[in-house]
Amino acid sequence: MEEKIINIGPYHPLQEEPELFKLYCDGEIVKNIDWVTGYNHRGIERISESKTFDEVFFLVERVCGICSTSHPFAFANCIEEIGRIELPDRAKYIRSIIGELERIHSHLLWVGLAGHFLGYNTVFMWAWKYREPVLDLFEMITGNRNSYAMFRIGGNRRDIENDKIPRMRKVLDMIKRKTDLIKGAIMDDPVIHARTKGVGVIPKEAIIDYGALGPTARASGVDIDVRRDDPYAAYPLVDWKVIVEEEGDVFAKAKVRILEMYESISIIEQCLEGLKKEPEGTHYVPVKNIPAGVGMGHAEAPRGEVFHFAITDGSKSPIRHKIRAPSYQNIPTFKVSGVGQTISDTTIALAAVDPCYCCTERMGFAYDYKTGRKTLNGKDLIELSQRKTDEIRNKLNK
Amino acid sequence: MLPNEYIETIKKDLQKETKELHVDLEIRRSTLVIDPSDIVKVGEYLFSKLGCRLVTATAVDEKKNFEIYYHFSHDKTGMVTHVHVFLPKEKPEIDTLAYVTTAADWIEREMHELFGINFKDHPNMEPLLSEGNWGPDEFPFRKNED
Numbered sequence: 001m002e003e004k005i006i007n008i009g010p011y012h013p014l015q016e017e018p019e020l021f022k023l024y025c026d027g028e029i030v031k032n033i034d035w036v037t038g039y040n041h042r043g044i045e046r047i048s049e050s051k052t053f054d055e056v057f058f059l060v061e062r063v064c065g066i067c068s069t070s071h072p073f074a075f076a077n078c079i080e081e082i083g084r085i086e087l088p089d090r091a092k093y094i095r096s097i098i099g100e101l102e103r104i105h106s107h108l109l110w111v112g113l114a115g116h117f118l119g120y121n122t123v124f125m126w127a128w129k130y131r132e133p134v135l136d137l138f139e140m141i142t143g144n145r146n147s148y149a150m151f152r153i154g155g156n157r158r159d160i161e162n163d164k165i166p167r168m169r170k171v172l173d174m175i176k177r178k179t180d181l182i183k184g185a186i187m188d189d190p191v192i193h194a195r196t197k198g199v200g201v202i203p204k205e206a207i208i209d210y211g212a213l214g215p216t217a218r219a220s221g222v223d224i225d226v227r228r229d230d231p232y233a234a235y236p237l238v239d240w241k242v243i244v245e246e247e248g249d250v251f252a253k254a255k256v257r258i259l260e261m262y263e264s265i266s267i268i269e270q271c272l273e274g275l276k277k278e279p280e281g282t283h284y285v286p287v288k289n290i291p292a293g294v295g296m297g298h299a300e301a302p303r304g305e306v307f308h309f310a311i312t313d314g315s316k317s318p319i320r321h322k323i324r325a326p327s328y329q330n331i332p333t334f335k336v337s338g339v340g341q342t343i344s345d346t347t348i349a350l351a352a353v354d355p356c357y358c359c360t361e362r363m364g365f366a367y368d369y370k371t372g373r374k375t376l377n378g379k380d381l382i383e384l385s386q387r388k389t390d391e392i393r394n395k396l397n398k
Numbered sequence: 399m400l401p402n403e404y405i406e407t408i409k410k411d412l413q414k415e416t417k418e419l420h421v422d423l424e425i426r427r428s429t430l431v432i433d434p435s436d437i438v439k440v441g442e443y444l445f446s447k448l449g450c451r452l453v454t455a456t457a458v459d460e461k462k463n464f465e466i467y468y469h470f471s472h473d474k475t476g477m478v479t480h481v482h483v484f485l486p487k488e489k490p491e492i493d494t495l496a497y498v499t500t501a502a503d504w505i506e507r508e509m510h511e512l513f514g515i516n517f518k519d520h521p522n523m524e525p526l527l528s529e530g531n532w533g534p535d536e537f538p539f540r541k542n543e544d
Binding site (some may be wrong): 036037038039045046081164209210211224229230231294295296298305307309311320322324328329332352 | 427429451452453454456458466467469471476478480499501503505525526527528531538539
């Protein structure tokens with residue numbers, strides 16, 4: 001039978017981010033997958049070299065819109081490793097609370113989207129409805145529903161005052177009850193079982209080979225989690241466990257994420273207890289200079305390990321700053337999870353790693369090789385698009 | 399395995415390849431400086447023998463050389479080893495690690511595209527990001543072009 005190409009993109013109809021999957025199909029079966037990227041270049045690594053350390057936090061927070069605290073988290077770990085800065089316990093608790101609240105809202109977002117992909121819109125409506133109170137909590141403690149601007153070198157920019165703890169506990173109790181509801185709607189539903197069990201399986205060996213991360217790896221029996229393996233913030237101070245499943249299919253990934261939400265709630269509750277023991281106002285230590293050196297920091301984002309590496313020379317800016325988002329490692333596993341599936345199963349298999357395109361594409365640079373300039377103005381962009389249209393026209397006319 | 403055992407194993411098994419080894423057990427980091435020609439051997443040892451994961455790699459444009467830090471994470475101990483190589487400015491070239499671990503595939507393509515470092519025998523050296531937005535001989539992350 002003749003091989004047909006089915007394009008998903010260049011703008012994903014459901015994930016609403018720019019990317020292009022080419023599914024090479026033989027009838028209903030996907031035989032190969034190609035991925036085209038490069039629609040979303042922002043040059044963040046390079047911009048970072050022109051910012052002061054304090055400004056870089058605001059920059060890296062904008063690498064990703066969903067897990068907007070995971071990049072500042074990793075960057076803070078990185079610079080604090082270079083400066084050998086030890087945080088007060090209150091600062092550690094606040095950081096873990098922000099990180100875990102973010103995991104809850106990010107996992108709820110994924111659960112909702114996954115339901116939407118499967119045509120199970122009840123789950124979509126529920127998950128997104130109960131994500132809202134989490135965002136409201138963020139607004140209460142940071143002033144923003146997203147991009148919280150909480151971290152700085154040596155701690156946090158704002159404290160979480162103890163009088164906010166009862167309100168936070170109330171919302172967490174509600175989220176726990178609603179997570180029970182969503183868990184029941186997904187884990188006990190025969191239709192969900194039929195659509196996700198045995199679908200998009202990534203074997204353990206492939207996870208190790210591709211260096212895949214986060215819930216994608218843990219659903220395939222690879223027991224890695226930076227929060228435990230290389231502890232940071234308040235994670236060594238509280239009791240929690242890493243959720244690992246063996247099956248490696250879409251169902252296992254959903255299960256890992258849902259069960260992780262319970263762990264996150266438990267971590268936050270323990271951190272709130274911890275906050276009560278530490279005096280208010282001790283949410284940072286003042287830091288004056290960052291010495292010359294080489295350092296790295298990683299943090300477990302909802303999608304897996306975010307990795308930052310920086311080289312400093314004693315000045316106020318990094319001279320090299322490398323950023324690696326988890327989707328960069330997870331997206332190539334589509335070659336394993338999507339191939340051999342039917343087209344309808346491939347769409348959910350592709351969504352199962354919770355890919356985040358804006359994270360993955362953060363490293364390019366707008367560069368016009370004709371003029372030698374490194375930024376493009378409106379006229380340049382029109383010229384560029386005309387040139388590309390001509391190229392396509394020439395290709396088609398051949 | 400404990401962090402110090404991990405370091406002792408590396409010291410013993412990579413004695414010949416090691417040019418310098420800096421270890422800080424307190425923060426669980428180590429830097430291993432090697433000759434570029436040993437990268438496949440060292441990469442294969444860390445990935446296959448010790449069970450390390452290739453986190454990513456960082457290319458740096460320094461005045462005298464190009465440098466690459468390959469970041470290997472040993473998740474059982476939390477140790478991270480930066481494997482550090484220096485490549486000459488005139489001909490920055492090194493063997494690919496893509497046959498050792500697929501995790502190296504994309505990051506090598508990215509380093510090739512942004513820094514012009516050549517990865518010998520890479521299975522697919524196509525541009526990953528530029529989508530034709532800059533010329534094939536333009537490397538925007540090189541510093542001497544500023």
